[in-house]
Ligand SMILES: Nc1ncnc2c1ncn2[C@@H]1O[C@H](COP(=O)(O)OP(=O)(O)OP(=O)(O)O)[C@@H](O)[C@H]1O
């Protein structure tokens with residue numbers, strides 16, 4: 001007897017382990033680990049999807065063992081490596097195993113149960129996505145046959161004659177897409193189907209890839225650049241580990257414009273020469289069309305691209321090209337950490353400090369940890385790159401856990417751009433909104449007069465643009481969340497950025513009935529209007545969540561700017577990264593302070609990183625650049641050290657602060673959050689969990705809280721949390737696992753509980 005061990009698609013604690021199912025004879029050679037199957041589960045005839053995670057000869061289950069009903073995949077969709085990874089991930093993030101497996105698969109391979117028959121209520125488990133096929137034409141006869149047919153055919157049957165000529169050329173060759181032939185020679189589709197009926201040709205359905213970047217594959221390939229000495233040294237170190245299959249982790253600290261990407265590209269080339277695969281992760285917003293073009297430009301169709309801007313179908317097709325070994329290089333955002341490459345020889349993580357590498361939903365994994373696991377499994381080096389490494393990584397390099405590589409010079413040998421700080425408490429500002437200092441206005445004028453371009457960054461989208469009553473101080477708030485609504489001028493509405501609630505801007509104060517409703521704060525739209533007032537002739541492109549909602553909008557805006565169609569690119573954080581435009585000589589930061597106002601121990605680190613990144617966009621080619629930073633906190637050390645491009649000083653100072661406050665990287669951290677629609681239930685639950693922690697953890701663990709969430713109510717749910725800080729806590733894993741297992745707080749009674757290892761913030 002053979003049994004399959006199956007994790008069923010029922011994400012609950014009670015079902016979070018493999019079940020044994022009998023493999024019927026007719027499916028014996030189809031069932032294999034990593035394939036999805038259909039099984040019946042529980043009482044009745046309910047069918048669910050399951051993932052085969054192992055096989056065994058006997059079962060220790062006493063009851064009646066059910067059989068596997070159907071196998072959904074011809075080939076495993078989860079490799080042995082990813083299967084092992086999913087198991088580790090479930091343990092490490094306290095998530096259900098099935099949720100981890102689902103996270104690794106493209107959406108198109110998620111299943112749904114579809115109703116087959118209205119009368120009998122029968123359902124079937126099917127894939128959400130479909131493989132696309134196209135009709136292809138194959139010649140089925142010999143050239144001599146076609147010659148004979150041509151003589152037999154009436155001369156005025158022009159389309160048939162044309163088709164016979166094509167078929168003669170196709171003899172012995174691969175099938176060709178019907179659509180292509182029909183277009184090229186203007187032959188109607190009916191001619192092909194008639195011919196197929198007569199046996200002249202065969203029409204076959206071929207699988208077809210939706211190929212999001214096909215046009216890039218045909219461009220002439222770029223040649224490797226001649227390295228600078230610094231690049232060469234970095235390359236030499238990592239390539240040794242590539243050659244010798246060593247699982248080393250490198251931290252490449254290279255200032256903006258030092259040519260890190262070129263080092264990645266040549267290391268990828270090296271890895272391919274060795275016959276192994278390469279994976280490169282970039283933050284979602286860094287995955288610009290420019291970046292894709294650089295990688296595709298070097299390696300062409302060997303590259304698959306994975307990011308959230310693709311449709312489910314496109315993602316699925318790129319994923320299949322990887323799984324089938326047709327693409328050996330993957331560039332992608334966070335979830336590409338699970339790309340099904342078979343033979344990894346190098347893993348690169350660009351901008352390793354980026355917060356978007358942490359998933360803020362279950363499973364709450366950090367892509368860096370996933371990559372480290374895979375690098376170890378594959379005996380491959382992991383290369384982390386950044387101009388401003390995370391404190392965690394830089395501290396590990398200090399200890400010698402990571403090998404440190406330095407590239408302190410720009411490739412163009414120019415110094416980093418000079419940065420001026422403008423004290424907004426005293427600066428003279430524009431008379432329209434007060435957002436733009438005269439110094440910045442003058443700098444913009446000079447830049448445009450020279451025919452050069454400027455990038456302006458506004459920290460956070462519309463974060464502080466809100467509506468307030470001058471009479472009574474009323475601020476419009478979201479009915480579902482504990483947060484004020486944000487003003488959107490394009491739609492003339494107030495919107496909640498957490499739940500999407502939208503309402504009209506009130507004309508009369510709902511609280512005191514006065515008409516003194518006024519707009520406050522700074523948003524990208526408001527700055528855009530001010531720029532139009534100040535420079536009526538200037539071309540301004542705005543890039544924020546609102547203007548990039550449509551597919552491909554992001555790329556179109558950047559292309560227009562790169563083509564010189566605008567003088568100023570105004571945007572949120574999304575313009576800070578990766579852009580390499582030679583004509584940009586001025587970078588302006590409208591407000592450097594937003595993050596500093598938050599009670600978050602990482603606020604300084606974020607501010608320093610963001611200012612450094614955005615400053616790095618200026619003066620990347622021949623023309624010298626400059627940077628202006630407007631701030632209400634000109635004495636803040638993060639801002640001052642960003643001005644001096646002094647990462648090392650910042651690292652030293654910030655480490656001191658973290659040491660004083662018992663923060664990471666001196667302590668590990670873990671956050672537990674409970675939410676419920678009724679506030680007292682959430683509060684009671686978190687106090688119970690906190691008691692359990694105190695009872696089970698050693699006394700060197702520090703427990704912060706319980707506290708109310710910084711935004712206590714989101715989407716009608718109340719949030720309460722505790723944070724655990726620890727250095728070495730042998731009981732942690734077990735305590736949390738027991739908690740997860742024994743918790744009375746089922747989702748059925750309305751509770752949600754979130755386990756977050758190394759949370760990005762405590763608030
Ligand atoms: N060895 C080289 N010789 C000449 N130019 C180079 C060399 N290496 C890279 N460059 C060019 O220098 C510019 C900056 O390089 P790149 O974008 O790779 O830097 P980076 O460190 O990745 O930058 P950032 O972190 O700011 O995005 C690019 O235009 C690139 O083509």
Ligand SMILES: [Zn+2]
Nearest residue numbers: 478481496499
């Ligand atoms: Zn809301």
Ligand SMILES: [Zn+2]
Nearest residue numbers: 469472509512
């Ligand atoms: Zn009022």
